[in-house]
Amino acid sequence: MAEERSKVAAIGTFASAADHAECRRLHRRYGTTYYFATQRFPAAIRRRVHALYGFVRVPDEWVDNPAHTNKDAQSRALSDYRAQLLRGLEGVRPEEPALRAFCDVVHEVRMPLEEPLLFLDAMQMDLTVDRYETYRDLRGYMRGSASAVGLMMCAALEAGDDPEMLAAAQALGEAMQLTNFLRDVAEDAARGRIYLPQEDLRSFGVTEDEIFSGVISDRFCNLMKFEIARARALYALADIGIPMLPPCAQKAVQLARVLYSRI
Template sequence: MIAPTRNEPTLAESYAHCRRLHRRHGRTYYLATRLLPGAIRPHVHALYGFARYADDIVDTRPGDTADERARALREWSAGFMAGLRGADPCGDPVLPAIIDTVGRFGLPVGEFEAFLASMAADLTVTRYATYADLRGYMAGSAAAIGSLMVPILGSGDAAAADGPARELGYAFQLTNFIRDVGEDLDRGRVYLPLADLDAFGVTVADLGTRQATPAFRELLEHQMARAEAHYRAAEPGIALLDQSSRPCVRAAHTLYRDILAAVRRDGHRVLERRARVPKRRRLSVALREIGRACAGR
């Protein structure tokens, strides 16, 4: 890890905490980060930890009302912004690492503000009328994270790499929405655009039956085709990244795309359970990228 510049034990513990969050909750992405140079890997964990921690405030605070979660998110967001101005993070487990990362790479604060606004939307918005509406939400969530990744991963042309990085964010998040339809429904949310449900003759009440009907499978295939288009738009951007970062992004691109294949193999039964990419496939992709990286060097 790069030597810390603030309170050393606190900063080191914060980076370690972010790595644990990443390993526990983002297994596919975490595996891909093992292909990154050791010097930048902690900063990718810090960015993931920031995003995950905010998401957990919104989604996994048992017993809290929506107002209590909203207040917690506002207070945590304010602490982050104050930390960027030099205030003490006050023992927060994630903020020292992400504040340090922002400073080291000059990450644009506006993308963090957009991300936090999308997290706040999850507390009040449970439906999206059109894909344009959903894309607006994703622009502030996964696409914003894509933009923030570019300075960390490095690029000889960061401006050109930004668009594909955002496309990959859209692809990843739409893949998650497809995989997690049932889990999101349990939280009272539907991320499949209502206009698409109408077009395929599916209602929100139909989703509640947890049946992968022919109409639902067609609806899901429509969403997967949209995700595939984002993956294709993102692919040219990999070559714009620093060579040492490309194996990680290629692996993540491949493995997240594989989730769509896993959904198909499981008969589109995402209302019942989460489709998973087999461990042997994940390891195979990682080993292939290690081999490519070694050959390149």
């Protein structure tokens, strides 16, 4: 496994213009806030970011689409996606357009493979884990679902390896993921998932039945205020790293941060 996680692409170009166009289409359709901010990037970086979005969106769609209810089939699809990625980095052309574009980006910027694999691990977790007892447990999930995306973005931006900058990128990924959780409480509950830590529900006296029923009580509002403060603290940590990014990337990332924090 350690060897698998350390590989990077050493092969040439897979993706066609149509593959990159498909990634851009996915980004525009499903990630409108991110897509709008992405327009501030130079063209070469924008292409990489669209490819990264395509890479994460395809498996996320398999996991979150209400039409996909067969967990065995979802797990097999994720395993095949992972296998295509690994084969792609060995020179075998992936079948999935988004993977073809992403493999080219991994090769282009010499992206460490650990982060894409951690992301795919988190997608597999979504098929089997639907509660998190503590915030620490939730952060373990977000290491793959969110922090890894922040680090992949740093690689796509060729932002370097300053530890403070990378920590800020992880904080921004977590802040945006928490924003999603707070926005999508009802949507996640409809899928049988509660991302809000169980310890926090108990602390504020909110029951799972209230979450599933959509009850908006004072206790629930206080819980949400607590989680919002947690997200805002992460956004503040992220702000430290934005000036450390390449100048050509700072405006786009700052815009995404501002827009997303207002959702």
